[in-house]
Amino acid sequence: MVNPILIIAITLASAFFIGILQVYSKLWARLFFFLTLVFDFFAAGANFYGFLSGRITEPILVKIGGFPPPIGINLLVGKPEAAIGFLIFTIALLGAYHWERKGFPEPQGKIMVLFLLLSLGAAGITFTGDFFNLFVFIEITSIAAYGLVASAKTEKSVEAAFKYMVVGSISSTFILLSVVFLYKATGSLNMMDIASRIRNISLTPIYILILLMFLAGLLIELEVFPINGWALDVYQGADPVVVAVLAGAVVKAFYLVFLKAGTYLTLPSFFTLSLIFGGGTYLVSQFIAWRQKDVKRFLGYSSVAQLGLLILSAGFFLNPTLPAFSKHLIGASIVLFIFNHSFAKSSLFLLADNVKSSQLHGWRGILNKNPLFKFIFSTSVFSITGVPPFPGFWAKLLLIFAIPKNCSWVIGLILVGALGEIVYYYRLFREASEGEGEKVGTNLAAPLTGAILLIGAGLVAWKMFATQMGIMFNSTILLLLAFSIAIYILGFSRILQWAGSLAVVGYGIYRMVPEMGANLHGFFLALVLVGSALLLLATYPTSKRTSWTFYPAYLVVVFSMAGLVLARNWLTLFVFWELMSWASFVLINMGSRAKKAAWIYAIFSAIGAYSMLAGIYLLPGLSLTHLKVAGIMVPLLLVTGFLVKMATAPLHVWARDAYGESPDEFTPLLSGIISKMGVFGSLIAILYVIGNISSGPSFRYILGWLGALTAFFMTLIAVFQDDLKRLLAYSSVGQVGYILIGLAIASPLGWNAALYHTVNHFIFKGLLFVAAAGIIYRVGTSYMPRMGGLIRRMPLTFLSTLVAIIALAGIPPISGFAGKWLLYSALIEKGWIFITVVTFLASTVAFLYCFKILHSVFLGQLQEENSNVKEVPFPLAIVEAILFVSLGVLGAFPRLLLDPINRVFAGIPGMESPGFHYEKTLGVVSNLGHWNALFLMVFFVGSFLLALIFFAITSARVKKVGQLDVGYSGEVPKSPEDLHFGYGLYDHFRKAVKWFIYPMVTKIWEGIYEWISAFAEIVRRIYTGNVNTYAAYVILISIIIFYFFTGVK
Amino acid sequence: MRKLIAIAFLLILGFFMLKIVSVFPFGEERWGVSRHYVDKGIEENRASNLVTSIVVNYRGFDTLGEVTVLFLAATALAFLLATCKCRKKYERIEASLTLKTASDILYPLLILFGAYIFIHGHLTPGGGFQGGTVIASAVMLMLLSHFTFHPNHRALSTIEGLAGIIFVLIGFAGFIWGGSFLANNILPLGHWNRLFSAGVIPLIYIAIGFKVGAELSGLITDMYKVTKEEE
Amino acid sequence: MAFFTASILLILIGLYAVLVKRNIMKIVIGLSLMDTGVNLLIVSLGFIRGRTAPIINVKDLLFNTSSKVVDPLPQALVLTAIVIGVAVTAVALSIVMLMYSKKGTLEIDEYKELKW
């Protein structure tokens, strides 16, 4: 234990000493400065460690001058104070180091004194147990801060310092007056003493007024909306290093005072006040930031928002009606939030210090040129926006689950705000990863430390809190996730990484075999692992473009899916869900034109995840068992998350570009397996929450319609795509619509159909995307009018595509037919006639795009530029062959798949009988009819062979012409559009259905975005930049607080 | 309009403040913790001036902070104005001979007076801050009247820093020998109302006097010098 | 009561300058007026009618002191507050001088680069 007075006294003495030293030697002054900071760091660290390890149990009470509490000034350092003290000196040390490397402004000695005293003041604010002493330390901190904010001596920084000074003076006047009033009212200045005296006096309105005055002063320093204009200006105008320390350390000291005020001063309206100001600040700031073009100010809005969330948490934390466990959780969440925000935001500001321009467009593309910068930036952004496993995620989770159910609207507020945060942070991400940027500064050691600490803290939080929340992790999955990250070090050779990944997945399959099997989880686990292994095989790194982080992220996606399907409670599922979503965000963002797509994907993932989280919060229990819920709200929220991944209308907006522009190696996984996690989720949601199968048809009916409409419209839009991957994207979304219909029917037959189609869709869509990846790799474009005639160059790919398309279209004899047959049987049996009609229409339209693929890519004339393309690379060909064969086999022997599915459902009450049975001659028999797959297979293959022989005989008479051998009237056709006979294939059809394919939903979403932006634009005008106005807001808000929260009228 | 709104805001604020103070009738006896300072002050500190007793001993930590604030202000000002290209507006007029001579006489007297104030801080009104300010005013007088007068900046910084360190060291002495930081039991307390009494209080006030004097002189010089340099 | 009212009015007049005046020097002057008002208010709060200053320079005051002197604590606090006030003013003035050196004006409307 280090006596806290020593920290303060030694720092002070050395500040004075540096004052002398700097006159004589700058070097010594600098040395001494760092020596002091290092001492403070270790001293504060020793105290904090003492509390953590349990060596110090009681709060340290320091009697200055030897006088006991009410007489003299005391320092009171308990666990929270020790923690914040340590945080302050850590951030200060990092900031000082960063500044040293960047070069202190002249005169250096002075600025070092200011810096030292700023951190000292913050520590004093934290440690002191006396209100007037608090005021003195606030003044020390403020004056040092005014000087430091102005230290850049630019127009902006000086202006910011002036505004800060004016508003800060009003704040300290409030604090001083209220402290003196408090002394008059209670006769003491000591916090503990006042706390005990307050209990003995009645809370008259005047008394409350005094407390409110103190709180008003504090709220100014805590940057609540709308009296935070000064703070935003400081964030924008001051040197980023100063801002990093202010936002990372100083504000946290003020926050601790806020907590102490709430604890000691027993203000009756504390809860309401913190809810209003914290929640309001949080929500408003998260949206105002949308229109912000200056990165530093934008980070400022985010800081303010985070602080608002902390204030809101404080209200709950100090609410006496909260149960002990929830209090514990909120306490933990506050600690994590503080830690998370301090390090992530400091890192971001220090990063911003390395970038020349603070404008958004000045950040364009800088991530692509600076790998270390990218690492720190992504870590910080992920942590702030609450991506697992970073501390921000755990903080949010703990907070949400600690909030009592009767305040559930607060959850809504938190999640909506978090969504706003996602929108603007990932817009920065998008901007920073778009195109080629310039090199930035290399002063990255301090932010790097911050990022590493964040990762460490996230893992510690995972270990500490996950089990407390009831989140259980399969240890094998964790091991595999660790392996996934470890693959990163093989990045010097992509091939090695690929092989390593295969080995890891192989090992995963080997370890997981006992888990796979005859239940829902095991079934999906098998799909995930085996399917991913196959698709991973096809990612053979043929191109140099593959990013160093591709394989680690890919494996994280795979194993988080494995963890997800193995989850036995909703929260575990959610954690893995988020992990999967954000890892796939990373992967999508690797596509060179996918930045916008990745942004939209992030937003929609967040919409899904947060509504899912709200749903989970509202569930009566967390385990995956039958839960009774009332109303439609919970299932709706819960299912929305899954529908987003399935890209069901109206949540499909992200899908086209995310599928179309994500790296070709990744799209098969995205379409083939990740979307199936939505299927899994919906299935268990319907199974456990939406009720047992016979009840609650109305909600399921809506789901059925969503599925049908998705199937219909997406299929229709797919027809008009000229981009191969986009066509497949829409097709994918449409196909998943069918699965949703099957799920919604929730009869044995329907679920059999759904699962059958799930596997089947994985096979044929995986195959199609792998083939597409191969074709695009060879041809160099995904634009179909630039292809054509590839049948001769890529016979294997053609054949497998053909079979996949037959499967897709649901034509016998390939396996697709079985799915369709089961689905229609289920629909008719259920009696959802209209849905049946729509579905049928959709699958008819699907023929059009199926044909288009064959027609535009493989048939017709070979383009000249493609005259020497080869078959797809060997690993891809293997995958194609495997999938191709499995399609055929399943087509002939559907029982190979139907039997496992039956066994999956055998354990579920009401699902024991699959709704059909087998007969030797008739094959599969249901109430509506029967079909014999093997017979069909033999019949069709026979017919196909006959036709083939016929064409082989007649093809001798076909005359071949060169591509340019065409008779246009004098014009020379140049563009591929003119030369491609499949171009504009469905133009007439398009005219006929143009009202159906108008992108209405997209327009609606864009409209929502625009409206919120416009609203943000209006709201942010209140920050006029005029200090008179800022001061007026302060007075206005104060009198509003005084008026509404006391009895004085 | 703006003015009216502002006045309305302020009147409401003033109303609330009046409401607060109205519960503390003017001139009424209402002791809190300071009753201890008043009744036990002489016994515990032997300083006749109870305000000094509080400022330097009971709440000596605040005073340490206060000294720091002043130090901070001087540092911040020196830092900010170090490279300031501030424009000069007014012509300086040479001071008259009378003024110069008078200042020359007053200068040592003022410094002596300042020293007197802070040395007697525990007995009479005033103390380190007031005494220091008087010293600074002497420096100011010289600055105004003599073109060539230029206080030695190094010396000022050194005095300032040393005085601050001595304050902290006295605190540490209390920590080591007296059991707690700034404890006033390491020196004999002496007798009431004597110059050599009250333990470390006079020492601290002398240190503060030096510090404040040096700081404020430096501060004035810093502000003043910017103008001077451009002449 | 007159003391309270006057000091509160002083605070409000100072604040009025902060809220309304367009000249940054005037704003700083307003802040220092506010300080004066606050100090006056605090000292008035410590005053007890008919008592003497808390300086025990005569024997008579040594006994039963608390019935003979005014409350010294607010005075001690005000001492600190005054010094802090001048410190803030000094820093504020240096910022004002720096601002003036940048743009050559004291008008607040010229200092609205940071907004929204």
Next chain:
Amino acid sequence: MILEYFMIFLLVLMLILAVYVVETKDLLAAVIASGFISLVASIVYLYLQAPDVAMTEAAIGAGLTTLIFIIAIRKTERYEK
């Protein structure tokens, strides 16, 4: 009694001066007036039995603050627009 009326006179004087400080266009005059307010305040402090504060206010509030204001005004502008 006379002393109390005198005090009230001083308080009113302070307020009048304060209004003058705020409303005058001449910053130098405003600063000097505000120094005068501090001086008046220090007399009031004497009445309030606070000689220490009175001294401090006279030395710092009336003296030093006014001085640094004057220096600052010298280096900027004297008249408010």
